[in-house]
Amino acid sequence: MIPNTNYSQLKESYLFFNIAQKTKAWQDQHSGQRLLRMGIGDVSLPLSPAVISALHGAVEDQAKAGSFHGYMPECGAPFLREAIAAHYQTKGVDIDSEEVFVSSGASDELGDILDLFQRGQTVAIMEPAYPAYVDANLMAGNRILKVEASQEQGFLPLPEEGLEADLIYICSPNNPTGAAYDREQLRKWVDFANQKDAVILFDAAYEAFIEDPEVPHSIFEIEGAKTCAIEICSLSKTAGFTGTRCGYTIIPRELTRGGMNLRQMWIRNRTTKTNGVSYIIQKGAAAVFTPEGQAQIQENLRIYKENAKTLMRALDTTGIWYTGGKNAPYIWMRCPAGMDSWAFFDLLLDRAQIVGTPGEGFGACGRDFFRFSTFSSPQDTAEAAQRLAHLL
Numbered sequence: 001m002i003p004n005t006n007y008s009q010l011k012e013s014y015l016f017f018n019i020a021q022k023t024k025a026w027q028d029q030h031s032g033q034r035l036l037r038m039g040i041g042d043v044s045l046p047l048s049p050a051v052i053s054a055l056h057g058a059v060e061d062q063a064k065a066g067s068f069h070g071y072m073p074e075c076g077a078p079f080l081r082e083a084i085a086a087h088y089q090t091k092g093v094d095i096d097s098e099e100v101f102v103s104s105g106a107s108d109e110l111g112d113i114l115d116l117f118q119r120g121q122t123v124a125i126m127e128p129a130y131p132a133y134v135d136a137n138l139m140a141g142n143r144i145l146k147v148e149a150s151q152e153q154g155f156l157p158l159p160e161e162g163l164e165a166d167l168i169y170i171c172s173p174n175n176p177t178g179a180a181y182d183r184e185q186l187r188k189w190v191d192f193a194n195q196k197d198a199v200i201l202f203d204a205a206y207e208a209f210i211e212d213p214e215v216p217h218s219i220f221e222i223e224g225a226k227t228c229a230i231e232i233c234s235l236s237k238t239a240g241f242t243g244t245r246c247g248y249t250i251i252p253r254e255l256t257r258g259g260m261n262l263r264q265m266w267i268r269n270r271t272t273k274t275n276g277v278s279y280i281i282q283k284g285a286a287a288v289f290t291p292e293g294q295a296q297i298q299e300n301l302r303i304y305k306e307n308a309k310t311l312m313r314a315l316d317t318t319g320i321w322y323t324g325g326k327n328a329p330y331i332w333m334r335c336p337a338g339m340d341s342w343a344f345f346d347l348l349l350d351r352a353q354i355v356g357t358p359g360e361g362f363g364a365c366g367r368d369f370f371r372f373s374t375f376s377s378p379q380d381t382a383e384a385a386q387r388l389a390h391l392l
């Protein structure tokens with residue numbers, strides 16, 4: 001037996017471990033002092049009433065012979081696939097329900113989708129990046145081509161002369177930088193992928209935070225995307241499903257490579273490798289797409305967006321460079337006074353009792369930057385903003 005030796009390529013991720021260790025050490029020495037946690041990428045508000053009511057209803061369905069559901073269709077329940085397709089139509093994107101695949105979340109799909117492609121592909125990953133992109137591709141034995149983003153391009157790199165890649169991960173709005181591509185910029189990536197026969201894996205996990213009308217919610221708003229892109233989305237941040245688990249993937253009928261149809265291949269994959277997402281969860285997810293559900297999730301999103309504004313106002317008083325916050329629940333700021341991100345982490349913890357996330361954890365080019373998340377309570381965010389402005 002030979003194990004998958006690609007696993008030996010994986011680097012230990014010390015990021016959240018180090019943060020936890022440092023935070024605990026500080027707390028042991030300063031018992032009784034309250035820390036403001038502005039680092040977490042998890043939501044803090046509960047599921048909306050429409051979702052809770054649908055979940056309860058679905059549990060009751062499972063209690064009675066007449067409404068009980070056993071195995072669900074592997075690619076997703078028609079009622080949810082149709083609700084998602086109808087939601088795309090409201091954004092002006094023509095997707096039909098059979099191009100929608102219900103999943104247990106975006107993380108699962110970002111790695112599993114690699115089953116569609118031959119091993120040993122060259123995969124372009126823009127850094128700083130959500131760490132799962134790199135690790136899933138290392139496990140799959142792919143070759144990673146890091147496309148480094150910088151402050152000069154607003155952390156929105158564009159395809160450059162000489163770039164050769166089979167797969168391209170794009171996350172917009174981005175985690176960790178919060179930067180989001182506008183239509184014109186995304187069109188450059190779509191044209192590039194079509195020209196090179198590459199496939200874009202578009203991570204739209206934060207689309208619900210977009211405020212700017214120039215920023216597309218879906219890559220399929222861009223002409224030509226249906227022949228070069230797969231969109232992976234999640235209800236985690238949109239509707240507070242981080243612990244409930246549901247997402248969806250869009251593979252257009254038009255997407256073919258080497259004479260093979262990727263949507264057909266994914267149907268074959270799903271019918272082999274899953275037995276679908278639970279009926280109860282899919283009922284809860286479908287409630288997100290009702291008018292009532294949409295209004296309620298907007299209320300939660302509004303609170304996170306207000307948090308972002310509170311932090312941005314504080315940063316604006318300091319003159320420090322930052323991006324994000326406008327279309328995403330993350331703010332990515334340049335560390336002050338030439339500090340690196342771990343030095344700033346220590347300073348912030350020690351002098352302002354704020355825990356954030358050092359940019360270096362998302363790739364070497366994040367060394368001088370720092371991520372704040374806006375998922376905390378408005379009270380903690382306001383307090384953190386005040387302390388931050390004072391410190392800086």
Ligand code: PLP
Pocket residue numbers: 041104105106107108130171174175203205233234235236241242246247
């Ligand atoms: N993609 C990005 C960019 C994320 O930041 C996250 C979670 O933080 C995910 C995907 C994972 O989402 P899910 O909870 O659906 O697995």
